[in-house]
Amino acid sequence: METNTSDMSSRSGIRSDFLTIICILSFIGSGLGIVSDIRGYLGAENTAATASEKMEKVQDKMDEQGRSSGFLMQILTAAGKMSAATIRKLSVISLIASLFTLTGAIMMWNLKKTGFYIYTLGIVIIILSPLIFMDNILGYLTAGFWFVFGGMFVVMYAANLKHMNK
Numbered sequence: 001m002e003t004n005t006s007d008m009s010s011r012s013g014i015r016s017d018f019l020t021i022i023c024i025l026s027f028i029g030s031g032l033g034i035v036s037d038i039r040g041y042l043g044a045e046n047t048a049a050t051a052s053e054k055m056e057k058v059q060d061k062m063d064e065q066g067r068s069s070g071f072l073m074q075i076l077t078a079a080g081k082m083s084a085a086t087i088r089k090l091s092v093i094s095l096i097a098s099l100f101t102l103t104g105a106i107m108m109w110n111l112k113k114t115g116f117y118i119y120t121l122g123i124v125i126i127i128l129s130p131l132i133f134m135d136n137i138l139g140y141l142t143a144g145f146w147f148v149f150g151g152m153f154v155v156m157y158a159a160n161l162k163h164m165n166k
Contacts, residue, residue: 013111019160022153026119033098040091044084052071056077078138089133093100097125108157114162116157123150 040047041093055076100122107115127146
């Protein structure tokens with residue numbers, strides 16, 4: 001007699017292998033995000049100064065070589081104009097989003113469906129924050145990246161909701 005393991009795992013409270021893998025990936029990603037956000041906040045002044053200096057050099061080099069793609073110049077200009085205050089705001093918001101995604105992933109690891117909604121909230125925050133605080137091409141690209149990458153994880157977790165309890 002053949003037994004469907006996905007039916008069995010949802011009834012017996014056993015986490016599926018796929019859910020285990022995406023939770024572990026979320027633990028790693030959220031943990032790295034937390035560390036990166038703290039470093040970003042603490043080093044905001046240096047990052048803003050370095051970015052501005054480096055972007056000016058790159059723009060000068062591109063002008064010398066006659067390579068001035070409008071799209072690339074928009075990105076370089078936006079990156080070069082990031083202030084320390086903006087970097088700090090983005091770091092704090094990203095830290096909050098990372099804490100939400102980590103909390104959600106831990107809850108889903110424990111098969112709690114509520115974790116999915118907390119995780120999704122973290123992804124929504126990380127998508128919207130660059131649109132709100134940057135409002136330039138770099139913000140749109142960042143939001144687009146998180147929409148695609150974070151959206152893939154939300155979809156993968158949604159496919160595993162059947163394995164979770166309320």
